[in-house]
Amino acid sequence: MTLEARRISYAYAPGSDVIRQATVSLDEGRITFLLGSNGSGKTTLLECLAGLRMPRSGAVLLDGQDLRRLPPRLRARRIGLVPQMHEPTFSYTVAEVVLMGRAPHMGLFARPSAEDWRAVDVALEAVGLSGLRNRPYDRTSGGERQLALVARGLAQGAAYLLMDEPAAHLDPHHQADVFDAVSRLAADGFSVTIASHQPNNALLYGDRAAFLIDGAADLQGTPSEILTKATLRQAYGMDFEILYAPGPSGPSAKAILPLSRQS
Amino acid sequence: MSPARGRTSWILVAAVPILFVVALLVGRYGIRIEETFRALLGLDGVSDVFRALILRVRLPRALAAACIGANLAITGAAFQGLFRNPLVDSRILGVSSGAAFGAAVALLLSAGTLGLQASAFAFALLAVALVLLIGARFGSAPLVLVIGGILVSALFNALLGLIKYVADPLSSLPAITYWLLGGLSQASWTSVTPLCAVTGAGLLFFLAIRWRLNVLTLSDVEASALGVRVRGLRVAVVGVGTVLIASSVAVGGMIGWIGLVVPHIARAWVGPDHGRLIPVSAALGIATLLALDTIARNAIASEIPLGILTGLIGVPAFLLLFLRFLRSRGEAR
Numbered sequence: 012m013t014l015e016a017r018r019i020s021y022a023y024a025p026g027s028d029v030i031r032q033a034t035v036s037l038d039e040g041r042i043t044f045l046l047g048s049n050g051s052g053k054t055t056l057l058e059c060l061a062g063l064r065m066p067r068s069g070a071v072l073l074d075g076q077d078l079r080r081l082p083p084r085l086r087a088r089r090i091g092l093v094p095q096m097h098e099p100t101f102s103y104t105v106a107e108v109v110l111m112g113r114a115p116h117m118g119l120f121a122r123p124s125a126e127d128w129r130a131v132d133v134a135l136e137a138v139g140l141s142g143l144r145n146r147p148y149d150r151t152s153g154g155e156r157q158l159a160l161v162a163r164g165l166a167q168g169a170a171y172l173l174m175d176e177p178a179a180h181l182d183p184h185h186q187a188d189v190f191d192a193v194s195r196l197a198a199d200g201f202s203v204t205i206a207s208h209q210p211n212n213a214l215l216y217g218d219r220a221a222f223l224i225d226g227a228a229d230l231q232g233t234p235s236e237i238l239t240k241a242t243l244r245q246a247y248g249m250d251f252e253i254l255y256a257p258g259p260s261g262p263s264a265k266a267i268l269p270l271s272r273q274s
Numbered sequence: 275m276s277p278a279r280g281r282t283s284w285i286l287v288a289a290v291p292i293l294f295v296v297a298l299l300v301g302r303y304g305i306r307i308e309e310t311f312r313a314l315l316g317l318d319g320v321s322d323v324f325r326a327l328i329l330r331v332r333l334p335r336a337l338a339a340a341c342i343g344a345n346l347a348i349t350g351a352a353f354q355g356l357f358r359n360p361l362v363d364s365r366i367l368g369v370s371s372g373a374a375f376g377a378a379v380a381l382l383l384s385a386g387t388l389g390l391q392a393s394a395f396a397f398a399l400l401a402v403a404l405v406l407l408i409g410a411r412f413g414s415a416p417l418v419l420v421i422g423g424i425l426v427s428a429l430f431n432a433l434l435g436l437i438k439y440v441a442d443p444l445s446s447l448p449a450i451t452y453w454l455l456g457g458l459s460q461a462s463w464t465s466v467t468p469l470c471a472v473t474g475a476g477l478l479f480f481l482a483i484r485w486r487l488n489v490l491t492l493s494d495v496e497a498s499a500l501g502v503r504v505r506g507l508r509v510a511v512v513g514v515g516t517v518l519i520a521s522s523v524a525v526g527g528m529i530g531w532i533g534l535v536v537p538h539i540a541r542a543w544v545g546p547d548h549g550r551l552i553p554v555s556a557a558l559g560i561a562t563l564l565a566l567d568t569i570a571r572n573a574i575a576s577e578i579p580l581g582i583l584t585g586l587i588g589v590p591a592f593l594l595l596f597l598r599f600l601r602s603r604g605e606a607r
Contacts, residue, residue, distance in 0.1 A: 063498050087501030094496055100358045101491055101546035114489050115501035120482040122549065167500065 019069035033228040044213035047223035053206040087115035091164025096156040112166030134165035154185030297336040338461035339567040341473040345518040347559025350533030364533030371430035372401025373523040398520035456527035456581025487548040531588025
C-alpha cells in the first residue's frame with residue numbers, strides 16, 4: 012500500500028516547471044516531511060499527491076493505479092488533504108466541520124446517516140477532540156482547529172494524510188499537541204506527509220524527509236541522514252547549527268537551530 | 275438540536291399556515307373565516323363576489339407572497355454559503371438589474387402584464403448567463419462571479435436609465451417607477467401557477483442538496499479534496515437559484531432585503547449547517563413575506579409598495595443582527 016509520485020513535473024505556466032521530475036514515495040505507518048524554502052513547490056507537490064493537480068509529465072500512483080483514472084470520490088476516500096487552519100466564514104461546530112469529511116461517502120442528495128455520525132465521533136476520539144464536539148470551530152485554539160481538520164481527513168477514511176504546514180501560527184505547546192496526535196496516527200498505520208518550514212520538527216517527529224530545491228526532490232532519506240549543515244545551507248541559503256547528544260550508538264542530532272546572520 | 279432551537283422550528287412550522295389564512299382573511303372587504311373556508315373548499319353559503327375575491331384575488335396573491343418569500347430566502351442562504359460571504363444576497367449576480375431592464379422595456383412597449391413578466395424573466399436569465407459566461411472565461415471562482423455580477427448589474431442599470439430617459443413622462447415612466455418599487459398587486463393565476471411550479475421544483479432541489487451545500491463553503495481546493503466536483507455543483511446552484519429569483523422578480527418586482535436578512539436570522543437561530551438552515555430560511559421567508567404583504571395591502575388606504583416595506587423593516591433588522599454579531603466578538607457594547 013503506497014502513494015507515490017513518479018518523476019512528476021508540474022507547471023502553472025508553460026516553460027516554467029514548479030515541480031521537476033520529482034519522485035516521492037509515501038508509505039503507511041510513516042511520517043514524511045517535505046522541506047524547502049518558500050516557493051520551492053511544497054504545496055504544489057502536496058496538491059499533486061492529493062490528485063488535485065495533474066502533473067504535466069510523470070504520474071501519481073495510488074497502489075500502482077494512476078490518480079488520473081481514479082474518480083474524485085474514490086480518491087477522496089483514500090487521500091485526505093489537511094489544509095492550514097483558517098478563519099472560517101461561518102460558525103460551524105467542530106463536529107459539523109468533521110462531518111464534511113463524509114462527503115465522498117454520501118450521495119449528492121443524501122443526509123448524514125448514523126454511520127456518518129459514528130465516523131465523526133471515531134475521528135474526534137482519535138485526535139482527542141471528543142470534548143469539543145459541539146464547540147464552534149472558530150472558538151477553538153489554533154492547535155484544536157488543526158486537529159479538527161486532521162479529524163476531517165480521518166472521517167474521509169483516508170489512509171494518506173497530506174498536511175500543509177500544520178505547525179504554522181502555533182506556539183510550541185500546541186505544535187507538540189498536533190505532532191503527538193500525528194505520531195499516534197502513524198503508529199496506527201496512517202501515512203502522514205507534512206509540508207513544513209521547520210527542519211527541527213522533521214528531526215523530532217519525522218521518519219523520512221525530502222528536500223525540495225527548485226522543484227526537484229533529489230535529497231531524501233531519514234531526517235538525521237539528510238539534515239546536515241551542508242544540505243540546510245543549500246536549501247535555505249543560510250547557516251544552521253545542529254546540536255548532538257550522546258547515545259548508545261554514538262551521538263545523534265537533537266535540534267536544528269538557524270543562526271543569526273548579524274554576528 | 276437544543277430545546278430552544280426545536281421550539282423555534284415548531285413556532286415557524288405553525289406560523290406559516292396561520293399567516294397564510296390571515297392573508298386570506300384580512301382585506302378591504304371583511305370576509306368571515308367560515309366563508310373563506312367555504313370558498314376554498316368549493317362549498318355553498320358564500321356570495322359569488324366573496325368567492326371570486328378569495329379564489330381569484332387573495333389566494334393567488336398569498337401564494338405569490340409565499341413562493342417569492344421562499345425563493346428569496348433560500349437563494350440568499352445558498353448564495354451566501356456559495357460565495358462564502360454573509361453579505362451576499364440573492365441579487366448578487368445581476369438578476370434584479372436584468373429583470374428591471376426587461377420590465378422597463380415591456381412597459382415602454384406597453385406589452386401587457388404577461389409580456390412584462392416574460393420580458394423581466396428573460397432578461398434576468400440573460401444577465402446571469404452573461405455573468406456565468408464572464409466567469410467561465412476566468413475560472414468561475416466566486417470572486418470572478420461577484421465581479422461579473424457587479425459589471426452586468428452596472429450595464430443593465432445604465433440601459434434601464436436609457437429606457438427611463440426615452441420613456442413617456444406621463445404614462446410609461448411612472449409605470450416603470452412604480453414597478454421598480456415592487457408589489458404583488460399584479461399576481462393572478464396566469465402568473466402564479468408557473469411561479470408555484472418553479473418554486474416547488476427549486477425548493478425540492480435545495481432541500482435535497484442542502485447537506486452538500488456545507489462543503490461549498492470551503493475553499494475550492496478543500497472541497498475538491500473531499501471528492502466534490504466544485505464547479506459543476508456551483509453552476510447548478512447558481513442556475514436553479516437564478517430561475518427562482520428571476521420568476522419571483524418577474525411577478526413581484528424589486529423586493530429587496532429578504533434574501534439578505536432572512537438567512538441571517540435563520541443562521542442566528544439554527545446555526546450555519548445548511549441541513550437546518552435551508553428549511554428554516556424557507557419557512558421564515560414565507561412567513562415574513564406573507565406578513566409584510568398583508569400589511570402592505572391593509573396598513574393605509576392605498577397599497578404600500580412591498581419593496582418599500584421590506585426596506586423599512588429590513589434595514590433596522592439587519593442593524594440589530596450586525597450589532598449582535600459585533601457583541602459576540604466583543605467589538606461593540
